[in-house]
Amino acid sequence: MSAKAEHLQAPSFLQSEVWAQFKSEFGWRPHRLVCESEPGAGSVSALSRMAGPGIRLAYVPHGAPSGSVSMLADCSRDALSGPGGPLRDCMFLRWDLPWEASPALREELRALGFKAANVDIQPPNTVILDLSKPADQLLSEMKSKTRYNIRLAARKSVVVESEGLSAFNEWYQLYRQTAHRDSISIHSQQYYKRLFELIEQSGDGSEVSADSSTTADPAVMELLCARHEGELIAGIVVVYYRGQAVYLYGAGADHKRNLMAAYLLQWSAIERAQARGCLSYDLFGIPPSDDPKHPMHGLYRFKVGFGGDIVQRLGCWDYTRRPALYAGFCYAEAARNWYFKTFRKRR
Numbered sequence: 001m002s003a004k005a006e007h008l009q010a011p012s013f014l015q016s017e018v019w020a021q022f023k024s025e026f027g028w029r030p031h032r033l034v035c036e037s038e039p040g041a042g043s044v045s046a047l048s049r050m051a052g053p054g055i056r057l058a059y060v061p062h063g064a065p066s067g068s069v070s071m072l073a074d075c076s077r078d079a080l081s082g083p084g085g086p087l088r089d090c091m092f093l094r095w096d097l098p099w100e101a102s103p104a105l106r107e108e109l110r111a112l113g114f115k116a117a118n119v120d121i122q123p124p125n126t127v128i129l130d131l132s133k134p135a136d137q138l139l140s141e142m143k144s145k146t147r148y149n150i151r152l153a154a155r156k157s158v159v160v161e162s163e164g165l166s167a168f169n170e171w172y173q174l175y176r177q178t179a180h181r182d183s184i185s186i187h188s189q190q191y192y193k194r195l196f197e198l199i200e201q202s203g204d205g206s207e208v209s210a211d212s213s214t215t216a217d218p219a220v221m222e223l224l225c226a227r228h229e230g231e232l233i234a235g236i237v238v239v240y241y242r243g244q245a246v247y248l249y250g251a252g253a254d255h256k257r258n259l260m261a262a263y264l265l266q267w268s269a270i271e272r273a274q275a276r277g278c279l280s281y282d283l284f285g286i287p288p289s290d291d292p293k294h295p296m297h298g299l300y301r302f303k304v305g306f307g308g309d310i311v312q313r314l315g316c317w318d319y320t321r322r323p324a325l326y327a328g329f330c331y332a333e334a335a336r337n338w339y340f341k342t343f344r345k346r347r
Contacts, residue, residue: 003128003129003130003131003132003279003280003309006243006280007128007244007279007282008098008099008100008311008313009098010242010243010244010280011241011242012061012062012063012098013219013241013244013246014045014061014062014063014096015044015061015062015063016045016219016241017045017202018198018219019045019061020045021198022194022195022198023047025194026191026194027049027050028047028048029048029049030045030046030047031045031046031047031048031058031079031086031087032044032045032046032086033045033046033060033075033078033079033086033087035065035067035071035074035075036078042065042066043065044060044063044065044075045060045061046058046059046060046063046086046087046093047059047060047061048087048090051091051329052332055329056089056090056091057090057091057092057093057094057329058080058087058090058092058093058094059093059094059096060093060094060095060096061096061121061122062096062097062098062122063095063096063098064095064097064099069108069109070112072095072109072112072114072319073112073113073114076093076095076319077319077321079093080092080093080320080321081321091320091322091325091326091329092318092319092320092321092322092326093318093319093320094117094121094316094317094318095114095316095317095318095319096120096121096122096315096316097313097314097315097317098313098314099313099314100312100313100314101124101313101314105314106314109314109317113319114317114318114319115317115318115319115330116315116316116318117316117317117318118330118333118334118337119316119333120315121316122313122315123284123285123286124312124313124314124315125286125287125288125310125311125312125313126282126283126284126286126310126311126313127282127286127303127304127306127308127309127310127311128280128281128282128308128309128311129270129280129281129282129283129308129309130279130280130308130309131245131270131273131274131279131280131281135270135274138270138307141307141308142305142306142307143304143305143306143307145305146263146305146306149260149264150260150263150267152259152260152263153226153259153260153261153263153264154264156228156259156260157228157229158226158227158228158259158260158261158264159226159227160224160225160226160227160264160265160268161224161225161227162222162223162224162225162272163223163224163225164196164222165193165196165197165200165223167223167225167232167235168192168196168223169189171223171225171232171235171251172189172192172193174232174234174235174251174252174253175192175235175251177253177254178251178252181254192237192249195221196221196223199219199220199221200221218241218242219240219241220239220240220241220276221237221238221239221240222237222238222239222240222269222272223235223236223237224236224237224238224265224269224272226261226262226265228256228261231256232253233252233253233255233256233259233261234250234251234252234253234261234262234265235250235251235265236250236262236265236266236269237249237250238272238273240273240276240278243277243278243279243280244278244279244280244281244282245269245270245272245273245276245278245280245281245282246281246282246284247266247269247281247282247283247284248284250262250265262302266283269281270306281308283308285299285303286299286300286303286304287299287300288312290304
């Protein structure tokens with residue numbers, strides 16, 4: 001099985017106990033959905049919250065029961081309307097499916113009553129690197145400009161180190177600058193800091209290899225900082241979980257961008273992930289295509305430059321037992337999404 005296939009089938013960090021605990025501190029209610037219509041289907045972690053007066057929605061981040069799409073429908077029905085269903089007070093259940101997209105899968109989902117959501121919560125398109133390959137091979141499969149920029153940053157005395165919570169406040173200020181520059185929305189400082197704290201409390205992170213299924217929550221999070229002459233000029237947050245490494249958040253200064261610190265940061269994260277025994281590295285989010293007109297085209301070129309496989313997941317699909325209420329919610333959600341894309345993005 002390829003590293004891409006293993007990554008898509010492996011338990012996601014967003015399905016971990018520590019993630020559910022973290023989200024519970026920010027307005028979400030955690031649930032465990034047991035899918036029993038087929039043997040071995042397993043269970044998934046779901047979250048629910050109020051989305052308006054009398055409206056509760058449920059969300060499964062990067063999770064799905066093992067088995068067929070029909071199993072997904074059975075699990076949804078049981079959770080929303082079955083006897084003792086844990087989501088009986090929810091208007092709908094939104095699955096952020098980790099499966100690779102295909103026309104056949106989309107058609108099967110529609111036939112079973114699912115509807116593609118108006119918005120995706122997690123980025124459906126990404127780049128996944130196979131870390132079972134030696135470092136020299138990974139470098140050789142990168143774009144030549146990417147290799148050049150990694151080496152340039154090292155020559156220019158950019159230093160990358162794992163600094164953790166000691167550098168968090170400094171990093172967050174840089175993250176705010178980055179968000180303002182790129183017109184993206186971010187959470188509060190306390191949100192990200194609390195995630196670090198909970199992961200540190202969940203264990204020492206020693207068991208993060210692919211066969212670490214015996215460890216309840218083998219998650220490790222690192223803040224990798226790139227400094228030049230002592231000044232923080234870029235930083236990324238990477239999580240390691242059950243044989244996977246995922247790049248979650250990144251920040252970069254407006255100045256000294258010619259030092260190419262972002263490239264050295266990613267390469268350092270790749271090397272650290274390999275040292276921890278991870279089999280894949282997920283760059284976690286690219287635009288859907290190499291379209292020069294896309295506002296995030298630069299991000300696409302940056303991430304694709306590291307090689308690997310471009311993957312398109314199915315994204316978010318909704319299942320409801322209350323179609324009239326759901327239709328009204330979708331209308332409001334689409335209007336809100338249009339507003340944020342059209343007006344808020346320009347600020």
